[in-house]
Amino acid sequence: MQTFDLGSEGLRALNAALHALKGQTNMTSWEVVNPRGAHAIAAGVDAPVDITVRGSTGYYCAGMNKLATIRVKGSVGPGVAENMMSGTVIIDGDASQYAGATGRGGLLVIKGNASSRCGISMKGIDIVVHGSIGHMSAFMAQSGNLVVLGDAGEALGDSLYEARIFVRGKVKSLGADCIEKEMRDEHFAALEELLRRGEADAKARPEEFRRYGSARKLYNFNIDNASAY
Amino acid sequence: MTDLPRTPPRFSATFTPAVNAEIRRAAASGIYDIRGGGTKRHLPHFDDLLFLGASISRYPLEGYREKCATDVWLGTRFAKKPIHLDIPITIAGMSFGALSGPAKEALGRGATMAGTSTTTGDGGMTEEERGHSKTLVYQYLPSRYGMNPDDLRRADAIEVVVGQGAKPGGGGMLLGQKISDRVANMRNLPKGIDQRSACRHPDWTGPDDLEIKIMELREITDWEKPIYVKVGGARPYYDTALAVKSGADVVVVDGMQGGTAATQDVFIEHVGMPILACIPQAVKALQDLGMHRKVQLIVSGGIRSGADVAKALALGADAVAIGTAALIALGDNDPKWEQEYQKLGTTADAYDDWHEGRDPAGITTQDPELFSRFDPILGGRRLKNYLKVMTLEAQTIARACGKSHLHNLEPEDLCALTIEAAAMAGVPIAGTSWIPGRTGF
Numbered sequence: 087m088q089t090f091d092l093g094s095e096g097l098r099a100l101n102a103a104l105h106a107l108k109g110q111t112n113m114t115s116w117e118v119v120n121p122r123g124a125h126a127i128a129a130g131v132d133a134p135v136d137i138t139v140r141g142s143t144g145y146y147c148a149g150m151n152k153l154a155t156i157r158v159k160g161s162v163g164p165g166v167a168e169n170m171m172s173g174t175v176i177i178d179g180d181a182s183q184y185a186g187a188t189g190r191g192g193l194l195v196i197k198g199n200a201s202s203r204c205g206i207s208m209k210g211i212d213i214v215v216h217g218s219i220g221h222m223s224a225f226m227a228q229s230g231n232l233v234v235l236g237d238a239g240e241a242l243g244d245s246l247y248e249a250r251i252f253v254r255g256k257v258k259s260l261g262a263d264c265i266e267k268e269m270r271d272e273h274f275a276a277l278e279e280l281l282r283r284g285e286a287d288a289k290a291r292p293e294e295f296r297r298y299g300s301a302r303k304l305y306n307f308n309i310d311n312a313s314a315y
Numbered sequence: 316m317t318d319l320p321r322t323p324p325r326f327s328a329t330f331t332p333a334v335n336a337e338i339r340r341a342a343a344s345g346i347y348d349i350r351g352g353g354t355k356r357h358l359p360h361f362d363d364l365l366f367l368g369a370s371i372s373r374y375p376l377e378g379y380r381e382k383c384a385t386d387v388w389l390g391t392r393f394a395k396k397p398i399h400l401d402i403p404i405t406i407a408g409m410s411f412g413a414l415s416g417p418a419k420e421a422l423g424r425g426a427t428m429a430g431t432s433t434t435t436g437d438g439g440m441t442e443e444e445r446g447h448s449k450t451l452v453y454q455y456l457p458s459r460y461g462m463n464p465d466d467l468r469r470a471d472a473i474e475v476v477v478g479q480g481a482k483p484g485g486g487g488m489l490l491g492q493k494i495s496d497r498v499a500n501m502r503n504l505p506k507g508i509d510q511r512s513a514c515r516h517p518d519w520t521g522p523d524d525l526e527i528k529i530m531e532l533r534e535i536t537d538w539e540k541p542i543y544v545k546v547g548g549a550r551p552y553y554d555t556a557l558a559v560k561s562g563a564d565v566v567v568v569d570g571m572q573g574g575t576a577a578t579q580d581v582f583i584e585h586v587g588m589p590i591l592a593c594i595p596q597a598v599k600a601l602q603d604l605g606m607h608r609k610v611q612l613i614v615s616g617g618i619r620s621g622a623d624v625a626k627a628l629a630l631g632a633d634a635v636a637i638g639t640a641a642l643i644a645l646g647d648n649d650p651k652w653e654q655e656y657q658k659l660g661t662t663a664d665a666y667d668d669w670h671e672g673r674d675p676a677g678i679t680t681q682d683p684e685l686f687s688r689f690d691p692i693l694g695g696r697r698l699k700n701y702l703k704v705m706t707l708e709a710q711t712i713a714r715a716c717g718k719s720h721l722h723n724l725e726p727e728d729l730c731a732l733t734i735e736a737a738a739m740a741g742v743p744i745a746g747t748s749w750i751p752g753r754t755g756f
Contacts, residue, residue, distance in 0.1 A: 098538070105537060125531065126527075126530060126531040126534040129534045129535050130464050130535030130536070132464065144527070145527045145528075145531065146518075146527065146528070149531050149535065150464040150535055152464060164518065164519075164524070165519070168518045169459060169463070169464075171463055184517060187518040188518070190462075190463065206518070207459060207513065207517045209459070210503060226517075228502075228504060229503055247504060247505065248505060305491075305505070306507075306508060306509050
């Protein structure tokens with residue numbers, strides 16, 4: 087276990103050390119202490135290592151993560167795991183705005199609640215939120231899965247493309263071109279797997295969820311849909 | 316009665332035939348007019364400025380003997396690896412998707428031969444442009460299509476795009492005709508849909524957030540890459556100041572003459588400011604902050620010749636960027652395709668339906684039959700020639716003003732032909748010492 091004191095050694099030294107990990111490394115387990123809400127902690131990691139951050143972080147923790155498993159033993163600021171490519175990011179607490187924004191792969195697990203615009207413009211990432219999510223979540227979401235065990239705020243899935251949204255609780259309102267869709271066998275199976283990977287299988291069953299997706303009416307411009315834009 | 320003289324038909328200056336045609340088009344189609352390029356209206360521009368050559372009070376440099384340097388450093392503020400270009404004329408961001416792969420390759424080839432940089436666009440980085448561009452700027456856009464840390468790291472600089480001159484406040488648009496399998500795959504989108512890029516970044520809002528975003532990008536790239544911030548010409552004083560505050564190494568200001576792949580005509584023609592009005596405001600912001608020449612300024616929008624380059628630099632820019640002019644150099648709108656332009660209901664030098672993907676020159680298309688017409692090697696050579704000519708032209712003017720480097724040109728070397736240009740550029744009307752809005756009235 088490599089222990090890194092962010093308070094004394096600084097962010098640049100941490101990220102430089104993590105970026106130096108390429109391919110096979112013996113230093114596969116890292117612990118970051120005294121994060122004190124710093125921004126961009128473990129941003130741009132590109133190695134199959136485990137990193138545990140003991141405390142809460144600021145903006146863009148685990149940004150553009152590739153391969154790494156990053157756990158935050160606290161809450162995270164805006165843009166956690168933004169544009170993540172692969173790997174796993176697990177947040178024990180809550181997440182602020184834009185969690186998983188534009189993520190292209192990997193798994194983001196938020197064990198508390200996520201604020202507004204969770205999964206905005208997601209492009210293949212899977213996001214599992216144990217609590218609730220705020221307004222405008224999955225806005226312009228292109229692909230991937232957003233699973234919410236709690237409730238969703240206003241305008242869920244506005245201008246959605248091909249991402250799938252599963253919500254167990256209430257949805258305050260759906261955004262433009264987002265509709266409820268039938269849960270078929272393949273969706274139950276996919277959701278079961280997502281809940282398992284998201285460490286939520288003990289909390290919820292696939293049968294309790296509803297599925298939302300794109301009505302695909304805004305894919306090509308039609309003047310009669312102008313009021314929807 | 317029939318022998319009385321008749322009043323000849325008189326067209327309205329308000330409801331011109333062109334205006335009426337647009338009303339009829341809108342009524343018939345139910346959709347606004349979409350097109351490529353920049354504004355086509357007449358604007359105060361560099362043509363309204365002249366250089367005051369050397370005479371008794373200034374002496375010139377010998378045209379073919381005495382050196383006039385043209386190089387520029389970009390990103391000297393924070394980046395560990397700033398960019399050094401041989402000429403201060405860069406290639407602006409244009410997306411793969413809007414342009415064909417061979418066209419992107421040609422831009423890389425031409426820019427590299429001329430010793431300058433090219434820039435990606437709203438569709439990610441292609442191998443064509445990375446492979447053929449010695450210096451490549453990677454755009455970081457609201458859509459984040461194709462964004463990934465590997466391309467960030469193999470770029471030579473990063474340009475955070477907040478806006479562009481053709482549509483400040485607007486997002487991108489790529490209509491379904493151009494969403495080929497390859498484009499769709501790069502953008503994680505279904506094939507054939509109309510793709511609308513967001514107008515705001517998904518994970519930051521405002522200058523305080525931007526500062527943190529820039530810090531994240533620097534961390535991911537280990538503080539090596541220069542980071543540009545590009546804004547559309549709307550409030551250049553404040554936008555430049557806020558970009559500097561946010562930690563930019565380079566500010567890019569794009570005037571409304573700057574082109575786009577596709578946007579509503581009403582947006583292109585009615586939003587934004589001409590580049591002539593933007594440059595002095597941006598320079599003043601840098602000067603007020605004590606950052607002129609420390610944070611570099613790149614300006615774009617309607618740059619066509621070495622004279623335009625020299626005038627932009629004289630007003631205080633460090634470099635310029637060209638987009639539309641580069642496409643024309645490659646062969647866009649060439650009269651040799653006139654018969655095909657006619658079939659499309661247009662004519663050479665007026666073709667702007669780039670979004671339809673039917674470009675006879677094979678540049679703004681994803682149709683393999685059309686883009687195979689375009690030779691990227693020849694196109695690259697033409698672009699190199701054009702960049703070299705522009706540089707020679709700018710040097711010619713600079714030497715005539717007695718300058719041994721293009722960056723030594725200054726507003727004092729300029730005068731204006733019109734009150735509007737004088738007021739915008741902050742230089743006196745020719746033959747006077749009057750700068751409207753500054754000196755006397």
